[in-house]
Amino acid sequence: MKKWILAIICLFYASFSFGRLDGQPEVTVIDKKFFFKLTSVDEFMWYVKQLSQKSDAINAVLEIDIDFAEEFDADSLNDIFPSDRKLSGVFDGQGHTLYNYRSTAVEDAPLFKLIDTSGVVKNLNMVHVGVVDYRPGGIASVNKGLIENCHVEGYVDATHNNDVVGGIVAINAEKGTIRNSSTDVRATSRSYGANVGGIAGCNWGKIQRCFANISLDGGSHSAKVGGISATNTGLIEMCHTEGIVRSSSHSTKAGGLVGINSGYVLDNYSSALVIMESWGNSAGGIAARNEVQTKSSGVIMNNYIIAPRLNAFALVDTNKSTLQNSYYDATILKPYWSAKDVYPAVNKDFDGPSWYYSFSTSQMQSDWFAWTLNTQRGNAENSGRWSRYGGYPIFADSTHLPIQRIIFVGDKLIREQLSSYTGETTIPDSVDVPEGKTFLGWYTKDGVRVTANSHLFEGDTVYAKYGEETDMKWLVCYYNSDMLKTKLGCDSVGTGEAAAYKGETPTLEKTIGYTYTFKGWNLPEKIFMDRMAYALYDSTLNVYTVKICNSPDTAKCNVEQVNAFDSVWVKYGSSTSLYVTYGEWYDQNQNEISMPRNRYVKVISDTVLYQKYELRESSSSSEEAKSSSSSVQAKSSSSSSVEKKSSSSSSVEKAKSSSSSSEKHDAIISLTRAHMELSVNSVSRSILVTGAPMGSSYAIFDMQGRVLQKGRVASENFNIAVPWVGGYIVRVGKQTWRIDLK
Secondary structure, three states, rough: OOHHHHHHHHHHHHHOOOOOOOOOOOEEEEEOOEEEEEOOOOHHHHHHHHHHOOOOOOEEEEEOEHHHHOOOOOOOOOHHHOOOEEEEEEOOOOOEHHEEEEEOOOOOOEEEEOOOOOOOOOOOOOEEEEEEEEEOOOOOOEEEEEOOOOOOEEEEOOOOOOEEEEOOOEEOOOOOOEEOEEEEEEEEEEOOEEEEEOOOOOOOOOOEOOEEEEEOOOOOOOOOEEEEEEEEOEEEOOEEEEEEEEEEEOOOEEEEOOEEEEOOOEOOOOEEEEOOOOOOEEEOOOOEOOOOOOEOOOOOOOEEEOOOOOOOEEEEEEEEEEOOOOOOEEEOOOOOOOOOOOOEEEEEEEOOOHHHEEEEEHHHOOOHHHHHHOOOOOOOOOOOOOOEOOOOEEEEOOOOOOOOEEEEEEOOOOOEEEEEEOOOOOOOOOOOOOOOOEEEEEOOOOOEOOOOOOOOOOOOEEEEEEEEEOOOEEEEEEOOOOOOEEEEEEEEOOOOOOOOOOOOOOOOOOOOOEEEEEEEOOOOOOOOOOOOEEEEEEEEEEEEEEEEOOOOOOOEEEEEEOOOOOOOOEOOOOOOEEEEEEEEEEEOOOOOEEEOOOOOEEOOEEEEEEEEEEOOOOOOOOHHHHHOHHHHHHHHEEEHHHHHHHHHHHHHHHHHHHHHHHHHHHOOOOOOOOOOOOOOEEOOOEEEEEEEOOOOOEEEEEEEOOOEEEOOOOOOOOOEEOOOOOEEEEEEEEEEEEEEEE
């Protein structure tokens, strides 16, 4: 019987290739399912045509990247793509990318109009998307099936009143699921009552483990705008957002995660800047409104907000339902319209004072805060969803294990310790010992010895063991004092003996300002219990060599030794026989720089500065001097045209050098002036901020939106050391930069 069924299926797929036309793809078998292999643009176009001809259950795998701009005119996709593209089968992008998919067709602009309940889109990237439509989405208008491991970059714009627009889909229906997907999109609507979301315009299903880097604007009266979804009656969990959510028109509802919520918003975080530009609007870091509806009630739990500033309420504008265990960083989130010390968490109808919803940065950048999110302040079973890898909590995964609480019971004292992201237990650094007894270590109720290498679980209890023995061995584990507290190794040490680290001497990477020298460990002279030792360092202010030259000839320079961040005064050159017309200043890489009027330069590395100049005749010289200098003037005149050419080309060279400054500059000079323009640059493994307004807030985020460092500007020029190369988001005041360290 099975053979007959298989034969029928084979005949069905063979029917596509009988008398095969150009563009018709080959068939392959994956996991006992037939898939069409899309290896060209023609084959892809053949596939989408089948979707509109009641063959929507077919499966396909994308074998190549496709750039629609290379194959079609900008507006031709409206005519070429067939209408009513419904997907009931599986479309697997296999990590490939569709570039420049742009369409403005009415009602059929997205790649798929409908992903049905059995439809699956996975492992697909779409870059430079441009969809303008009724119910536009980066991948589909409506999803009733599954979208996973997909990424969308570009813009989606709605054009109709009461429209719905989303970065991935316009509507995620009740049975629809979007997970492990991301967007980097601009989504807008200029029509009345629109729903604008970073992942979905409306969510009635599930959105899980998604990330949205967004620029959203409802733009019109009565719009709803949300970092993940504009309206939510379903489930949004373990997602995060960054970027801008704008409430720019009257009666708009805007939130960093959701505009209006009557579903579940659980275990999310946002660093998105929520801007309320028009009075009469509602805006909050999490949601504008949390409501009770006929079939569902809003539940917002276990979330946090770390935006540097919100022109909105910190969490929720209007809360009519459940808002629990959700917080904002009160250190970096300051009042917008009032002089109150605490930023208002909610506008009205909240279930507690506003301070209940806030912690300081130091509190939120702790294992304790991750545990608080996991357990609702110890009032619920550990969810296992939150870990921490330096900075704010992150979502737990196979390499970042959840933060859990372990209980240590001594003779009279009970202590609570937290595990790290590695799952290892933090051992107490002291214990109460009964008189006449010796501490023998920590043990589980089953008699298993517990050390810093032990992996325990939430609520596990360990007990101090006492006895008469004196010949004990203790485990001393060594950690560096970097941001991640990198583990360097462990040694066994006898009771009363001194610990001796046997590994290579630990180091901290040099920053712009300081060089670090290892000086020892925070350990007692003798060991009587298990210990966790951290490296200690002395810091020395860096001194740099600065050469200030009258020409590119570096042999004729004034040389100074300058402490890091100190300023040096730049003296112009002089000439006794001829006047000098000075030009632009350059560094040792011949990159043009701007010299401040006071000629004070703040130094952050070894540097060479020189000034180009022209020679001209003195107006008071004699005719003989004029005659004797005529040849020089002629040369100067002839070189002037060259200099003009080089001047005109210098702007081109400047543009080129500025675009690649992070690659070409071994040293960067920060020039200080009274009203210097705010700028951010990368220098080695540090981020340099210059011209920062005093007292403004700053924060450094990794590309997952986690805050690595933050604080208040105490000096207009400062540098920040970061733990690794890669991309970072830097925010100072209201301005944001993307910095790549190489």
